[in-house]
Amino acid sequence: MANRFMLNETSYHGKGAILNIVPEIKSRGFKNILVCSDASLVKFGVSAKVTDLLEQAGIAYKLFSDIKPNPTIENVLAGVAAAKEAKADAIVAIGGGSSMDTAKAIGIIITNPEFADVRSLEGVAPTKKPCLPIIAVPTTAGTAAEVTINYVITDVEKKRKFVCVDPHDMPVVAVVDPDMMASMPKSLKAFTGMDALTHAIEGYTTRAAWEMSDMFHIKAIELIAKNLRDSVAGNEKGGENMALAQYIAGMGFSNVGLGIDHAMAHTLSAYYDVPHGKACAMLLPISMEFNRDYTGEKYREIARVFGVKDVDKMSQEEYRDAAIAAVKQLSVDVGIPTKCEEIKAEDLDSLAKDALADACYPGNPREATHEQVVALFKKLM
Numbered sequence: 001m002a003n004r005f006m007l008n009e010t011s012y013h014g015k016g017a018i019l020n021i022v023p024e025i026k027s028r029g030f031k032n033i034l035v036c037s038d039a040s041l042v043k044f045g046v047s048a049k050v051t052d053l054l055e056q057a058g059i060a061y062k063l064f065s066d067i068k069p070n071p072t073i074e075n076v077l078a079g080v081a082a083a084k085e086a087k088a089d090a091i092v093a094i095g096g097g098s099s100m101d102t103a104k105a106i107g108i109i110i111t112n113p114e115f116a117d118v119r120s121l122e123g124v125a126p127t128k129k130p131c132l133p134i135i136a137v138p139t140t141a142g143t144a145a146e147v148t149i150n151y152v153i154t155d156v157e158k159k160r161k162f163v164c165v166d167p168h169d170m171p172v173v174a175v176v177d178p179d180m181m182a183s184m185p186k187s188l189k190a191f192t193g194m195d196a197l198t199h200a201i202e203g204y205t206t207r208a209a210w211e212m213s214d215m216f217h218i219k220a221i222e223l224i225a226k227n228l229r230d231s232v233a234g235n236e237k238g239g240e241n242m243a244l245a246q247y248i249a250g251m252g253f254s255n256v257g258l259g260i261d262h263a264m265a266h267t268l269s270a271y272y273d274v275p276h277g278k279a280c281a282m283l284l285p286i287s288m289e290f291n292r293d294y295t296g297e298k299y300r301e302i303a304r305v306f307g308v309k310d311v312d313k314m315s316q317e318e319y320r321d322a323a324i325a326a327v328k329q330l331s332v333d334v335g336i337p338t339k340c341e342e343i344k345a346e347d348l349d350s351l352a353k354d355a356l357a358d359a360c361y362p363g364n365p366r367e368a369t370h371e372q373v374v375a376l377f378k379k380l381m
Contacts, residue, residue: 003210005255006167008147008174013244017177018050021092021135022057024173028133033061034088036079036103037095038069046139046183047094054092062086067095070154070161070269070276071102073118079106080116083132090133093171094180096192097143097276100136101151104169107131112168118153122162123359129168136171139180141231141242142192142277144199144250146174154270161266163359178236178243186232189242190334191277193228196246197327198261198280200224201288201302203253205295206363216252220245222305225330232334257363261287263355264376271351272342281336285328286379290372292320294365299323306330340380348374 012020025033033054037047042065054061064082067075083091083106093103105118111129115121136146145151149167154160184192197220203209204217223245230238264287265279292299300319303311306326311319343351352373355361361368368376 003212005212006149006170007251008170009172011147011174011176011247013176013247015177015179015240017175018053018137018180021050021137021175022053022059024135025059025090026057028090030090030133031060032087032089033059034079034083034086034091034106035061035063036067036091036093036099036106037063037065038067038099039065041095041139044183046180049180050092050094050137061092062088067098067102069098070273071098072154072156074156075102076105076109076118076153079103080109083110088132090135092135092137094137094139096138096140097145097152100138100143100145100171101153103134103136104131104145104151105153105164107134108166108169119155119162121164121166124165127166127168131169134171135173135175137175137177137180140184140188140192141181141239141246142195144196144246144254146171146176147247147250148254150254152266159270160354161270163266165359174247176243176247178240181239181243187335189232190336191275191281192246193224193231193242193334194281194284194331194336195277196242196249197221197224197228197330198284199253199258200249201284201327202259202261202363203249203256204302205291205298205365206257206259207365208256208363210256213252213256216248218301218305220249220252221302223248225306225326228330229333258360259287259364260290260355260361260368260373263358263361263364264373266358266360267351267354268340268343270354271347274340274342278336279340281331282338282340282380285324285331286376288324288327290368290376291364291366292324295320302326343377343381345381348377351377
């Protein structure tokens with residue numbers, strides 16, 4: 001069986017990378033741009049770093065900012081209407097996963113109008129055309145939505161998040177400029193950085209992992225282990241390295257999938273509006289404990305890149321313990337809470353049911369029963 005690997009057509013990395021946006025728009029012949037960016041980024045002038053460039057170049061654009069942190073079906077439909085009104089032939093998505101996920105759904109529906117019912121995009125939808133071309137500009141070092149074929153939308157009515165996996169939604173250009181991430185508060189740097197670590201560890205241990213994805217994931221884990229603390233503390237070089245690390249993790253997991261951590265995190269966000277990165281971060285040590293006996297020798301390599309000494313002299317039990325301990329310590333050091341106060345006992349059965357139905361769950365290296373998932377959620381209470 002052949003392994004497929006998909007990446008952006010073009011990506012730019014490093015300080016000043018946003019200066020390539022206008023040349024890309026012009027070289028591709030785009031005339032009318034829909035800019036997708038959430039209201040807070042607009043309010044604090046982050047989006048303006050890009051829209052100012054568009055204005056200076058005389059490029060026509062319409063700003064769409066009706067995007068929630070966990071974007072909803074309603075956000076997507078409003079964005080589709082905005083794209084049609086603007087006669088958009090491309091999208092510039094500025095933000096974290098919320099803005100980029102919304103842009104992907106908008107772009108898919110514009111070119112595949114038979115999927116105008118947003119719920120019809122859940123799972124692996126049989127779309128026939130690439131989405132409206134997207135230039136993705138991340139403002140957080142975590143989601144890597146700029147290089148993935150995945151997006152997640154919240155169904156408020158049904159209290160659930162659904163994952164969409166579609167090669168047609170891949171942004172054509174990714175612009176990873178650490179200056180766009182510089183204004184992130186400490187808590188957001190911590191949450192999104194741990195989300196990136198979750199991507200890397202789940203992608204490294206998922207059922208579909210193979211040599212090429214392993215190469216990306218272990219390097220991402222190493223970069224995060226060495227740089228997340230510095231990034232949260234405000235160190236500029238640490239932030240630059242985290243911008244790269246999260247992208248590298250995305251290169252891997254987009255092509256091989258994730259696991260139970262993300263399945264459970266999606267459910268927490270849908271029920272209680274818990275920020276995605278925070279949910280993933282709280283669940284990471286718990287999910288690693290659950291999967292520990294189904295990961296072969298990979299926890300040894302995780303421990304090694306975290307800087308644990310003499311891992312080759314350790315027993316399998318010892319290096320697995322060491323890997324989990326190292327992740328727990330990083331989580332503590334960057335201020336990740338260990339409890340999710342929002343969880344209600346009466347929701348546990350529904351939370352477990354929805355997590356097991358999530359599109360990320362099948363990639364988990366270990367099968368889980370309903371009762372086991374309930375027990376995992378209880379560890380957060």
